[in-house]
Amino acid sequence: MDFVAILSIFVMACFVGYYVVWSVTPALHTPLMAVTNAISSVIIVGALIAAANAGSPAAKWLGLIGIVLASVNIFGGFAVTERMLAMYKKKERPAPKAEGK
């Protein structure tokens, strides 16, 4: 892919992010931070490439350490998000009361 194609994806993704994030309810802003944390660890892809390649031992070790760090974040981030989201409950009352917005 050439640079302009990549840049186009990036710019479009910024706009998508802008609109998607504004639609997140403020009550879920902490889970939002936790899950963005987890997904930004997709950087593990880079670490995997470095660790998989036998070309340079130094790069391989940096990659392996990177995998450890990113894995902490991926597992920890998704797990803690799941734990938080499981706590958000609706009112138990069966009769739904009209709650003027």
Next chain:
Amino acid sequence: MLSSVLAVAADTAHAVNPWVAFAYLVAGVCFILALRGLSHPTTSRQGNRYGMVGMLIAVVTTLVTHDIASLPEILIAIAIGGAIGFVTARKIAMTDMPQLVAAFHSLVGMAAVLVGWAAYLNPGAFGILVPGTLDMGGGLGVGEQMVISPVSRVEMGLGIAIGAITFSGSVIAFLKLAGKMSGAPIMLPGRHVINLGTLAAILLLTAYFTQDQSLWIIAAVTVLAFIIGFLLIIPIGGADMPVVVSMLNSYSGWAAAAMGFTLHNTAMIITGALVGASGAILSYIMCKAMNRGFLSVIAGGFGGDSGGGGAGAAKTDRPWKRGSAEDAAFMMSQAEQVIIIPGYGMAVAQAQHVLREMTDLLKEKGVTVKFAIHPVAGRMPGHMNVLLAEASVPYDDVFELEDINGEFAQTDVAFIIGANDVVNPAAKTDKSSPIYGMPVFDVDKAKQVFFIKRSMGGVGYAGVDNDVFYMDQTMMLLSDAKKMVEEINKALAD
């Protein structure tokens, strides 16, 4: 079908394989859906699953499309990191979420630095070599050789720099949030000059890196970026941490995006942009909720933990009324509607569970109880909501500032627990006040106000006196928040 696709993908690892690009795109879309799910609590867990699926697709795609010389090591690395992350996520107390998020940010930052360095040391693996000329040094002259493409060098330099800033900044934010370092701003003389100079040096070195791919340049960029991340966060006070945490969230995204450019990886670019936008929007919301410019927050120096040296002269000389738990229990049980305004103090006292018991007791008596959350309550965006959710307060009892502020005039009791500046009317009236213009709850319109506070001496983080203390309808409940609510519960149960 899938295996044939993967076989094709593996054959042509370094050529642009449309299936590989497609898989990363699917991963990116999954991440978009993960955030989209958070628009409502009912869809949020579904969203989180999309995030996990996206991550799995990205990792598996990478593993099957590269010749892997060290699969056991990689799996061990994933297992070690995964176990640490999983156990931490299970054990962490909800009140400690802000520092956990800060710690996680630092890991993303460090991972970005490591990936950047790995790409520098082994550019062939990342497919970023182009034919070029290289100064061989040692009098060998200039030779034709494969070099790292100049565009990739800029991306690499920026990725490493942003990652390093994210790392050291997040470490400081973590230490401040965890109370392992004073939350008070640390002001160095001439820090603005130092900071701007360091930033300029990083940019100039990155630009020069396109001409010369020597190791010392990328090393200097890394070191300077670590230093600037540190310098940027130490002058920022504990109370501005919601903005800092959001900002570092944003940086971790941009770091991932920069690496995505280097690797030509769609999943990383989409994710980086999403996370970058997310953090930026949260920072904006926080700044707006404090009526402060982003630059003024970043410039630092505002608000330590104890908030000394405020404008409030003679603050304890004015008359105020002290109430008791019985007063509060009686007034609230007689009320039609009670609005509870929690703040950071509730988190510190771990009072969310007893507070929920209080609302249950009141509801049994037919009182309508609502929670009012200010955007900057707590130490990170949405901090109060998570704590209330943890205490099983239903989310439809919890309201945002603009949705509930009109209701105080029809409210019998406003119950303030561990909040202060977010109810200070000076923000509406006193132009000289440091918090002037910040949107606040109109608690002065409620018929009765109960204000839980440890003592009359301390003031909010902004160091401003609060007129609500001295209003006729206010009763101060001077005690630890949790103890006071427990006493109220006892009185309510009688």
